Amino acid sequence: MAVQQRTLKTRAKLLEAAKGLIETGGYEALRVEDVVRDAGVAKGTFFAHFADKDALMDQLIGAEINGFLDQISELATPQNIDDLLEALMPSLLFMCQERFVFDVILRHSGAAANDKIGTIAQTFMRHGAVVARWLAEGPFRKDISPALLAEGVGAFQIQAVALKFCAMHNEVELRERMRTYLNAWLLPT
Amino acid sequence: MAVQQRTLKTRAKLLEAAKGLIETGGYEALRVEDVVRDAGVAKGTFFAHFADKDALMDQLIGAEINGFLDQISELATPQNIDDLLEALMPSLLFMCQERFVFDVILRHSGAAANDKIGTIAQTFMRHGAVVARWLAEGPFRKDISPALLAEGVGAFQIQAVALKFCAMHNEVELRERMRTYLNAWLLPT
Amino acid sequence: MAVQQRTLKTRAKLLEAAKGLIETGGYEALRVEDVVRDAGVAKGTFFAHFADKDALMDQLIGAEINGFLDQISELATPQNIDDLLEALMPSLLFMCQERFVFDVILRHSGAAANDKIGTIAQTFMRHGAVVARWLAEGPFRKDISPALLAEGVGAFQIQAVALKFCAMHNEVELRERMRTYLNAWLLPT
Amino acid sequence: MAVQQRTLKTRAKLLEAAKGLIETGGYEALRVEDVVRDAGVAKGTFFAHFADKDALMDQLIGAEINGFLDQISELATPQNIDDLLEALMPSLLFMCQERFVFDVILRHSGAAANDKIGTIAQTFMRHGAVVARWLAEGPFRKDISPALLAEGVGAFQIQAVALKFCAMHNEVELRERMRTYLNAWLLPT
DNA sequence: TATGAATGAGCGTTCATTCAT
DNA sequence: TATGAATGAACGCTCATTCAT
Numbered sequence: 015m016a017v018q019q020r021t022l023k024t025r026a027k028l029l030e031a032a033k034g035l036i037e038t039g040g041y042e043a044l045r046v047e048d049v050v051r052d053a054g055v056a057k058g059t060f061f062a063h064f065a066d067k068d069a070l071m072d073q074l075i076g077a078e079i080n081g082f083l084d085q086i087s088e089l090a091t092p093q094n095i096d097d098l099l100e101a102l103m104p105s106l107l108f109m110c111q112e113r114f115v116f117d118v119i120l121r122h123s124g125a126a127a128n129d130k131i132g133t134i135a136q137t138f139m140r141h142g143a144v145v146a147r148w149l150a151e152g153p154f155r156k157d158i159s160p161a162l163l164a165e166g167v168g169a170f171q172i173q174a175v176a177l178k179f180c181a182m183h184n185e186v187e188l189r190e191r192m193r194t195y196l197n198a199w200l201l202p203t
Numbered sequence: 204m205a206v207q208q209r210t211l212k213t214r215a216k217l218l219e220a221a222k223g224l225i226e227t228g229g230y231e232a233l234r235v236e237d238v239v240r241d242a243g244v245a246k247g248t249f250f251a252h253f254a255d256k257d258a259l260m261d262q263l264i265g266a267e268i269n270g271f272l273d274q275i276s277e278l279a280t281p282q283n284i285d286d287l288l289e290a291l292m293p294s295l296l297f298m299c300q301e302r303f304v305f306d307v308i309l310r311h312s313g314a315a316a317n318d319k320i321g322t323i324a325q326t327f328m329r330h331g332a333v334v335a336r337w338l339a340e341g342p343f344r345k346d347i348s349p350a351l352l353a354e355g356v357g358a359f360q361i362q363a364v365a366l367k368f369c370a371m372h373n374e375v376e377l378r379e380r381m382r383t384y385l386n387a388w389l390l391p392t
Numbered sequence: 393m394a395v396q397q398r399t400l401k402t403r404a405k406l407l408e409a410a411k412g413l414i415e416t417g418g419y420e421a422l423r424v425e426d427v428v429r430d431a432g433v434a435k436g437t438f439f440a441h442f443a444d445k446d447a448l449m450d451q452l453i454g455a456e457i458n459g460f461l462d463q464i465s466e467l468a469t470p471q472n473i474d475d476l477l478e479a480l481m482p483s484l485l486f487m488c489q490e491r492f493v494f495d496v497i498l499r500h501s502g503a504a505a506n507d508k509i510g511t512i513a514q515t516f517m518r519h520g521a522v523v524a525r526w527l528a529e530g531p532f533r534k535d536i537s538p539a540l541l542a543e544g545v546g547a548f549q550i551q552a553v554a555l556k557f558c559a560m561h562n563e564v565e566l567r568e569r570m571r572t573y574l575n576a577w578l579l580p581t
Numbered sequence: 582m583a584v585q586q587r588t589l590k591t592r593a594k595l596l597e598a599a600k601g602l603i604e605t606g607g608y609e610a611l612r613v614e615d616v617v618r619d620a621g622v623a624k625g626t627f628f629a630h631f632a633d634k635d636a637l638m639d640q641l642i643g644a645e646i647n648g649f650l651d652q653i654s655e656l657a658t659p660q661n662i663d664d665l666l667e668a669l670m671p672s673l674l675f676m677c678q679e680r681f682v683f684d685v686i687l688r689h690s691g692a693a694a695n696d697k698i699g700t701i702a703q704t705f706m707r708h709g710a711v712v713a714r715w716l717a718e719g720p721f722r723k724d725i726s727p728a729l730l731a732e733g734v735g736a737f738q739i740q741a742v743a744l745k746f747c748a749m750h751n752e753v754e755l756r757e758r759m760r761t762y763l764n765a766w767l768l769p770t
Numbered sequence: 771t772a773t774g775a776a777t778g779a780g781c782g783t784t785c786a787t788t789c790a791t
Numbered sequence: 792t793a794t795g796a797a798t799g800a801a802c803g804c805t806c807a808t809t810c811a812t
Contacts, residue, residue, distance in 0.1 A: 046807065056773040067807060120309060124369020157392035173358035180313025202391035203346035245798045424786065434794040445786060498687060502747020535770040551736035558691025580769035581724035623777045
C-alpha cells in the first residue's frame, strides 16, 4: 500500500471513530483518548493528523454544515421568506442540537489568520455567497448590497440560535423567531 | 460586626482581589488560587461564595457591563444613528478587548434555567430595555416593535464583535461596520 | 426550662437527626452538616455536645450494641455451642451490615486513654464479662480462664466478620465459620 | 529503553520516593504531592500508576509484609510455641508501629472483589499458607485442620495488635499476650 | 508515521473543626 | 450554650498535548 494511502486510511479511521462516538455521546463528551482507542491507533498518531482536538471538531462540524450547503445549493432561488426560511432551517437545527456545537461554530466562524481558514469558516463564506445570490435574485429589498443583506441574515441566525439556548426566551419557536427577523430585515415596509 | 456584614465583606475582598489581578493580567489569566491569596481567605471560602470560577467571571464581567449601562441610561435619547453608535461603543470595545471575555459573555448570554439567571444574562435584558426605549422615542423605523428592533441591534453587535476577531474581516473598523448595520436595520429606505 | 433540660433536648435532637439520616443512607454517608440541618441547630452547637464526629459514631453504634447486650444478658447460660452461637449472631450481623461500621468498631474497640473509654469500648468489656460468665458456667473447656476464653471468642468474632467482607472467602457462611471457630476454641478434643 | 522498562522505572521512582518519605515521617504523614516531587514526576503520572493514594499504601505495606514472609519462609518448621512466636513477632511489631498502618492493613485485609485483590490481601493468604504448613508439620494439635489452625493464629494476631493500641490492656506485653493465645489455641490440654 | 508514557497546571471538592460574636 | 462563616490542607482528577523511542 502506498504511503499516501496509509495516511488517508488512518485519518479515515480517526474520523470514523469520532463520528461513532459522537452518535452515542454527542460532541461535547468526545475525548481524544476514546477516538484513538476506537480507531486502533496511538494517541500521538492523532496529533500527526490533526493540529489539535479543535481541528478535528472543525472538520467534523464543518463537514456536517457543508452537507446542508450541498443540499440548499441545488434549490431554486427562494421567491419568498417562507421558502428562504425552509432552506435555512436544517443548519439552524444542527446548530441548536448542542450548546457545545454552537460554541465551536462561533469560535471558528472567524479565522485566526488568513493562512489557516478552517472548514467551518469556509462554510460561513460559502453560506454567505449562496444567500447573497438568492437575495440578489429574489424579491427582497434592494436598497443595500446582497452581501450586507446576507451578513445580516447570518447575524439573525446566530441570534435566533443563541436565544434558543436562553431560558428567558424559550417560549418563542426558533422558526417563528427567524421568520420575524427575516421579514423585518429583508422586507421592511 | 453583624454576620451578614462579615459575609459581604469577604465577598467584597474576593471581588477586589480579582479585579486587581485582572487589571494586571487580564481576565483569561485569572486564577482562583491567586484570588484567594490576594483576598487573604481560604480556598474553601471562595467556593462558599461562588459556585465555580465561571460564576465569578459572570459577576465581574456583568458588573463591568452594568457600569456601561448605568452611563448610557443617563443619556438623552439618541436622535440619530451616530449618537446611538456612540452610546453603544463603550460596551462593544469592552467585549472586544479579550477574546476570552467575548466567549464568557456569549456563554452566559443565555440562562440555563430561570432560577439562575446570571449577572451577564441580566445585563442583556437591561440593555435590550434601554435600547428599545430609545428606539421607540427616537426617529427610527416604526414598522416593527421597539423590542424587536432592539433585539436586532443586539444581534448586530454580536456580529460586529465576532467579525472583529476574524482575520477575514479585520480590515473594516468595528465602528464602521456597526454604523452600516444600524443604518440598514434602523433606517431602511 | 432548666438549662440542663435544654442541653439534653438539643443532644437528643442531634441524636435523633443522626439516626434518621442513618436509616436512609447508612453510617458512612453521615455528614455533620446534614445532622445539624435536620436537628435545626448550628454547626458549632454540634461540637459543644460531641467532641468530634467520631464521638457521635461511638455513641450511636455503642447504643446499638448495648441493645444487643441487653437482650443476651437476660438469656439463660447457653449449654452448648449452638445456643452460644445464636446469642452472638445479632451483634455479628450488625457489624456486618456496613464495612464502615466494622471499621469504626475496630477503631474504638480499644480506648486511647483510660479516662475516656468510649461507649463501644465499654460494650466490649461488657460483652467480655457476659461471655466469660457463660463460659465459666457452661459445659466448655476449663483448662484456661473464662476471661481468656472470652477474649478468644472476641477475636474469632472479629475474624469471622472480617472474612465476611473478603471476596476471597465469601463462600462460607458467617454463621458456619463462627460455629467452626467456637467448636475448635471452646471444645478442643 | 523498552517501553515497559520505562514504565517500571517510573513506578520504581515513585515507590522509592515514598519509601524515603516514610522513613522520615512515617506512613500517616505521606503526601502524594511530596511523593511526586521527590520522584521527579508529574502528579498525573502518579495517578496513571496508582488508582489512588490507598493503592500506593497497599503496595508499600504489602511489600514490607512480604519481606517478613520471605524471611520466615526460609525458617525451619518451628518445633514449639516459642519458636513460632519468634517467627511471628517481626510482622506483629511492624503492624504495631503506627496505628495508621494497622488500620490500612485491616482495611485491605479483605478484597472488595476477586479481580482486584491487593498486595496486602495476598500477604494474608501467603501468611496463612506458611503458618498452616508449619502447624501441619510441627508438634501442634491435630484435631482440626492446619488451615483452620492458621486462621485462628491470624485472628489472635489481629487481637493482640488491637489490644496493644488499647489503653485498657496496655499493661500486658504484646509478646506475652500472643504466647498465651498460641498456647491456648495450639496446645489445649 | 507511529507509539504511548509522561506531562502539568489548576480546578473543584471535601468536610470536620474552629472561633469571634 | 448557640451561631455559622471561615478555615485549610490535600486529594482526586482532567485531558489535551508533547516527546523520546
